[in-house]
Amino acid sequence: MRSLLSTVLPAELGSDFRKIWPAAAISNLGDGAMLAAGPLLVASITDEPAAVGAAAFVQQLPWLLFALFSGALVDRLDRRLMIVAADTFRAAVVGLLGLAVLLHHSPLWAVYLTLFLLGTAETLADNAAGALLVTAVPKTQLGKANARLFATGTIFNQLGGPPIGALLFAIGSGVPLILDAITFAAAAALIARVADRPRTDSTARPPLWTEVREGIHWLWNHAGVRTLACAILVMNITFCAAFATWVLYARERLGLTDTQYGLLVSAGAIGAVAGMPVYHLLEPRVGSLTLLRAGLVIETTVHLVLALTRNPWVAGTTMAVFGVHAVVWGIVSTTARQLATPEALLGRVNSVYLLASVGGAALGALLGAVLAQRFGLVAPFLVAFVAMVAVTAVAWRPLRQVSVRSGAK
Numbered sequence: 035m036r037s038l039l040s041t042v043l044p045a046e047l048g049s050d051f052r053k054i055w056p057a058a059a060i061s062n063l064g065d066g067a068m069l070a071a072g073p074l075l076v077a078s079i080t081d082e083p084a085a086v087g088a089a090a091f092v093q094q095l096p097w098l099l100f101a102l103f104s105g106a107l108v109d110r111l112d113r114r115l116m117i118v119a120a121d122t123f124r125a126a127v128v129g130l131l132g133l134a135v136l137l138h139h140s141p142l143w144a145v146y147l148t149l150f151l152l153g154t155a156e157t158l159a160d161n162a163a164g165a166l167l168v169t170a171v172p173k174t175q176l177g178k179a180n181a182r183l184f185a186t187g188t189i190f191n192q193l194g195g196p197p198i199g200a201l202l203f204a205i206g207s208g209v210p211l212i213l214d215a216i217t218f219a220a221a222a223a224l225i226a227r228v229a230d231r232p233r234t235d236s237t238a239r240p241p242l243w244t245e246v247r248e249g250i251h252w253l254w255n256h257a258g259v260r261t262l263a264c265a266i267l268v269m270n271i272t273f274c275a276a277f278a279t280w281v282l283y284a285r286e287r288l289g290l291t292d293t294q295y296g297l298l299v300s301a302g303a304i305g306a307v308a309g310m311p312v313y314h315l316l317e318p319r320v321g322s323l324t325l326l327r328a329g330l331v332i333e334t335t336v337h338l339v340l341a342l343t344r345n346p347w348v349a350g351t352t353m354a355v356f357g358v359h360a361v362v363w364g365i366v367s368t369t370a371r372q373l374a375t376p377e378a379l380l381g382r383v384n385s386v387y388l389l390a391s392v393g394g395a396a397l398g399a400l401l402g403a404v405l406a407q408r409f410g411l412v413a414p415f416l417v418a419f420v421a422m423v424a425v426t427a428v429a430w431r432p433l434r435q436v437s438v439r440s441g442a443k
Contacts, residue, residue, distance in 0.1 A: 074203050109245065
């Protein structure tokens, strides 16, 4: 047991990471359960497709509205206390909804309001968590820390949480919400134990919007980080466009049953689990620049293969490879961005990046539905392939600006 603990949480990551990591694992488990239970809850209230689909949009909407201002607040306030407050708030909100569901008093508007409030708190918590990690872990170990957090998110959020959420929903539709509330409360308690690092800047702060502009200006003038932000914007547009009708692609082009479709979805998650060891194996040997460039090539190729194949095994293998790439790209790009950004700007720069990521996903989902409707299920993959060829060509040289050695071993 001690050997396993030292492997997962080695001493060089610091004592604070031994609170940050389990907090992330616990909250990811609760969020993963809600990935399955949330849609089931909405579907139990209404069978209108638009109403069910709107639930996901409502939770993403705060990112589009508040992400930039959340980043500025993260750079102003105590990041540790901000996470504690956001997680405590989320525990209370989702716990109240869980009780209402168990008591059969949960109108659709209450579910939407809860999702919007959860999404709003998430903009603060996620921004603050990224900034807190940079100050809690030695900079030479950021890659190793990010690798563990990405792997944890995959295992608990994508693989472990959804089956638990579906099982608990069958027991009682409010039970997964109570679990989610408990995990948020536990995460808050763990983060509260992270060492207090008071901010020393006591000078008067400019207006919030001025600080937001400072973050945008810094990112735009840093060629490497700007390239990462523009790349993730286009990558998320193309990916979400291509996969907006993934279930129809699986049924009609690959000929899969609903059960087989579930296995196809799992292929990407299984590949993602392998992302952390692949990162640890390759980063010290080939460097972050090679991994970022290889990631662009892999993502471009994935879209082309899926546009051409009708073989479920080829599609499943392709998605497993994509899962590895997605985690490796995430670890490298996150670490590079964290190391390049001045500590005083971590929240604001990260908020711009997250806005590009979430905004790209939202735009991509809308674009993919239109392309598939008008030109067929393969069209989004072909458009994604062409767009990614362009992104790879444009980003190839500027990525040199974010080539870092992150100390992964």
